[in-house]
Amino acid sequence: MAQTTTGLRMGAGVAAAAVALGVVQLTAAFFSPAADARTAVGTAVINATPGPVKEWAIQTFGTADKLFLSVAVIAVVAVLAATAAIWERSRIPVGTIAFLLAAIAGSVAVLARPGARPVDIIPTLLGAVCGIVVLRLLTSGRIAEGRATPATDAAGVDPGRRLSLATLGFVALGVLGGVAGTVISRRLHSVSGDRDSFALPSAAPPSPVPSNVTPAGVQLPSFITPNGDFYRIDTALSVPQLSRADFRLRIHGMVDRELTYTFDDLKKFEPIEKVVTLTCVSNPVGGDLISNATWTGYRVRDLLRDAGIHSDADMVLSTSVDGFTAGTPVEALTDGRDAMLAIGMNGVPLPVEHGYPARLVVPGLYGYVSATKWVVDLELTRFDKVQAYWSKLGWSERGPIKTESRIDVPRDGQKVGKGPAAFGGVAWAQNRGVKAVEVRIDDGPWQPAQLGAAYSNDTWRLWSFPWTATQTGTHSITVRATDNTGAVQTEDQAPPAPDGATGWHSVSFEVV
Ligand SMILES: Nc1nc2c(c(=O)[nH]1)N[C@H]1C(S)=C(S)[C@@H](COP(=O)(O)O)O[C@H]1N2
Ligand SMILES: [Mo]
Numbered sequence: 001m002a003q004t005t006t007g008l009r010m011g012a013g014v015a016a017a018a019v020a021l022g023v024v025q026l027t028a029a030f031f032s033p034a035a036d037a038r039t040a041v042g043t044a045v046i047n048a049t050p051g052p053v054k055e056w057a058i059q060t061f062g063t064a065d066k067l068f069l070s071v072a073v074i075a076v077v078a079v080l081a082a083t084a085a086i087w088e089r090s091r092i093p094v095g096t097i098a099f100l101l102a103a104i105a106g107s108v109a110v111l112a113r114p115g116a117r118p119v120d121i122i123p124t125l126l127g128a129v130c131g132i133v134v135l136r137l138l139t140s141g142r143i144a145e146g147r148a149t150p151a152t153d154a155a156g157v158d159p160g161r162r163l164s165l166a167t168l169g170f171v172a173l174g175v176l177g178g179v180a181g182t183v184i185s186r187r188l189h190s191v192s193g194d195r196d197s198f199a200l201p202s203a204a205p206p207s208p209v210p211s212n213v214t215p216a217g218v219q220l221p222s223f224i225t226p227n228g229d230f231y232r233i234d235t236a237l238s239v240p241q242l243s244r245a246d247f248r249l250r251i252h253g254m255v256d257r258e259l260t261y262t263f264d265d266l267k268k269f270e271p272i273e274k275v276v277t278l279t280c281v282s283n284p285v286g287g288d289l290i291s292n293a294t295w296t297g298y299r300v301r302d303l304l305r306d307a308g309i310h311s312d313a314d315m316v317l318s319t320s321v322d323g324f325t326a327g328t329p330v331e332a333l334t335d336g337r338d339a340m341l342a343i344g345m346n347g348v349p350l351p352v353e354h355g356y357p358a359r360l361v362v363p364g365l366y367g368y369v370s371a372t373k374w375v376v377d378l379e380l381t382r383f384d385k386v387q388a389y390w391s392k393l394g395w396s397e398r399g400p401i402k403t404e405s406r407i408d409v410p411r412d413g414q415k416v417g418k419g420p421a422a423f424g425g426v427a428w429a430q431n432r433g434v435k436a437v438e439v440r441i442d443d444g445p446w447q448p449a450q451l452g453a454a455y456s457n458d459t460w461r462l463w464s465f466p467w468t469a470t471q472t473g474t475h476s477i478t479v480r481a482t483d484n485t486g487a488v489q490t491e492d493q494a495p496p497a498p499d500g501a502t503g504w505h506s507v508s509f510e511v512v
Helices: 006-028 037-048 051-086 094-111 118-139 150-155 159-189 192-196 264-268 300-305 330-334
Strands: 248-253 259-262 271-279 290-299 315-320 325-329 340-345 359-361 375-381 404-409 419-428 434-441 461-469 473-483 505-511
Touching: 006 037, 006 051, 006 094, 006 118, 006 159, 037 051, 037 094, 037 118, 051 094, 051 118, 094 118, 118 159, 248 300, 259 264, 271 340, 271 359, 290 300, 300 330, 300 340, 300 375, 315 330, 325 330, 404 473, 404 505, 419 434, 419 473, 434 461, 461 473
Parallel strands: 248 375
Antiparallel strands: 248 259, 271 290, 290 340, 315 325, 315 375, 340 359, 404 419, 419 461, 434 473, 473 505
């Protein structure tokens, strides 16, 4: 009979899963953000993914890694549901059991979210129940064998076809529910209105960016990265929506006095503005996980002053509203580098995906040990007592940014005409500053590149290299930087894990 064919059963499983996910998504919109089981499960998957696989995902998909994960999770769910549905029988309801197990796993994942309450599992349970109902309906044979109305018979719709249509209908319902849920939850929880109504405090502007930070004659990344082009890396499957009214920053642990700041409380501190280049430890040699912005905010040092830090505390464990943690040396947060609680980026409130309403920005340290977005908690503690998110996964506890440089022009394989050419790129060594950049063509001697003006030790430096192409064929260009301590960028190749990639960036191009 039609309803027993494997294909129809697999379809039934997929339809049931679609309905279950759609119902979860739709109902979760009316609960706290923790109730979003898709995000909860995805986050659990991210947390359980071995470090090297995460690394691969970040490097392969970059900012699109989350999209990849969502698609992968949906694909896995569909395959599992289809498989389980094949074995759904009235005596041994394998499919039903699979849905129940999924509901339990989903509930556990939901309850593991920061701020989750027991009621937040209701959408997950409801979704599972609806999924089971659909699964049983489609696999029971009731639709295929049910009494056909004269109209359908007249139209010549055979039972198998009727079942297929029902299956498609349920898939469509599930998708609709999912889309509606996403839209409604955006409406209900979005902080974009809160952000739009926020006027940044006016801070003493940083020293102006002179036009000669950019060498002439070559197309380089702009010295200040526009917000829309700024790289983005985080473990947040759905961007946390934390309003200024709900924001609290708690300071506790090895302190004399615990403090909690509301967003309004921050007004009592002196606002500052600072240009700082952020870099991700996952950036491979030649990669683009580095950007530069003008940040507005407050000195972390000022925020910590009244707490009375114990002298044996050596780490600040910062936590975001979605549970990410970073461990930063107390010294880096309190010394003269002016580590910031940033609330503005390039003259506007922080974009939500970059940490609205507040995040940390610490010059000289990779983001994973310092740049906590949506930050809500600073705990004074010790490196020998706790490990932060990435350190638990084997990444180095300390993450000073390494001296590195990148070639932006030419691109790999680019064709270059005979005659004069202009190459260029960026170099960085935050907190130390870039002193020199050298370039080598093929196996030739190292030659000094022309440098854009140094803005500060905490920002990258743009460089260019005029060259005259005389010989056609394949050539290579290699770059290396020297920082203000005199240290020359090492040639030794190291992967990003555990503490940042090293090696010289080299690009080959064709002279034609
Ligand atoms: N809440 C939260 N903050 C986070 C992360 C995260 O996963 N969650 N990732 C960190 C990492 S690894 C980097 S490199 C920087 C990137 O900041 P950006 O996305 O604003 O460029 O954010 C840091 N702050
Ligand atoms: Mo990162």
